[in-house]
Amino acid sequence: MTKAQITPDWIAVDWGTSNLRAWAMDASGKVLAEATSQEGMGKLARDGFEPALLRLIGPWLENGPAPVFACGMVGSRQGWCEAPYRSVPCTPLDPAAQVTAPTNDPRLSVHIAPGLKQTQPADVMRGEETQIAGALSLMPGYDGILCLPGTHSKWAQISAGEVVSFQTFMTGEMFALLSEASVLRHGLQGDGWDDTAFVVAVSDALSRPERLGARLFALRAEGLIAGLAPPAARARLSGLLIGTELAAARPYWLGQRVTLVGAAKLSAAYARALKAQGIDAQHLSVTDCTLAGLSSLALQTEAAR
């Protein structure tokens, strides 16, 4: 089957800062095809979005138009077209709040989902609201906590189908900066992992979170004077950062039902850290949740026509 023969009923798009992902979908929510490019929001000027999208999904439109439902940074002020934040407490998605992007190609109709904001403490999300909506459609009636680990990890309290409150942590970005750009990079080479070092570091950070700043340089010093191995150093850095996040997010998870929505490996690290605190977290795939969230938008938008 060539790309040109795919005839989707609608197209799902997750358009972040670094990447653009699209899925050709049928009416039942089944994935017919998938495509990815590096043309993330961060690399595009306003007039670059439509061409970038057409480069990726053009082949799927050869047999006729299909509406596009998109989420992520594409709806930010620096994106294609701003979709103003909705304020929590609210449902994660509202079909009526979608914004239609300006397009030149008559085959294109692009609906962009707005993100969510919280006034006190100030916080924002874009893209994760769609994952949350998807998680709720995959787990109807879910009441509890969703944790979405990633570059900017989010913890969200869900009740009666609404996002009640949420909190963002820069854990993933800190790990990337410290392991790739700081003096610590010299002792963290490779992809090795030492699970014991991870669990000890999580527990250490949870019990004395204020020591994070002091513990980081020790990774370098132990590498220099005590031969700390890179797999142990990587796992300990991850454990210190995730443990510090768990310390601050304690009101979210302590005694709560927790579901992780994220990449498999990172979610497994969070699950391991939570397990050591007595929390058995479930896990949903982030792609499954994104597609379920966009599917619910596509269905409700069609139904409202």
Place this chain on the structure above:
Amino acid sequence: MTKAQITPDWIAVDWGTSNLRAWAMDASGKVLAEATSQEGMGKLARDGFEPALLRLIGPWLENGPAPVFACGMVGSRQGWCEAPYRSVPCTPLDPAAQVTAPTNDPRLSVHIAPGLKQTQPADVMRGEETQIAGALSLMPGYDGILCLPGTHSKWAQISAGEVVSFQTFMTGEMFALLSEASVLRHGLQGDGWDDTAFVVAVSDALSRPERLGARLFALRAEGLIAGLAPPAARARLSGLLIGTELAAARPYWLGQRVTLVGAAKLSAAYARALKAQGIDAQHLSVTDCTLAGLSSLALQTEAAR
């Protein structure tokens, strides 16, 4: 007076990862001339150190040789010639532990000061030991705490002329990474400063240090949804990081005599933060301390001949 007419008795060198600084000194410890280049240790292969040094101090050797006393990363394993760490507790410098770098130019004799290491908790310093020695020669009989703010801030406990223990914090490097390379950079433009925002953030971080991870992203969110001004955001980021450092370094400063050895602006921020906790810290210039430390090495080395 042209450069060629300078005839130093000895030459002081502070050779860090990013920069190389040299001072032509007379026998009384007076600075005759100063020179700086960007040829830091991080940019040089082993055989690049001698030519880099000659490019900078060559004009000072035209009337005859002068011994060079150097400190900093030049003595690390990746430097010109490794000067193995000495273990605390010990005096900050020991003339007998200096290492002589291999040289080809017969006019050059280069003495490199070793750094210090601590086994538990693991920690290392290179360059700061010379500043500490200088601070002690500028304040004879000093007993108390030295705080050396910078890329990697150090806190050192001094007693009876020895470094008893020390602790490194990556505060300066974290500020640089977060303000230049993270998502926060969008809201931190310019050099503006809001002193109230700084002091509030220090106090906030000291009272709830475990919330650092959560407070960082709020800087971005408040910029987006509440118009947080860049000067307030910069000052708050600095205050959160310094406050978190103070929280972990509390055993070092609480009820102690504290002297700051660092760049003027950064030291002023630390002094402001400590003042709010009831600590009146003195301040010494980092260059004065480096030169006083290297002077003591030069004098003792000459005396031992």
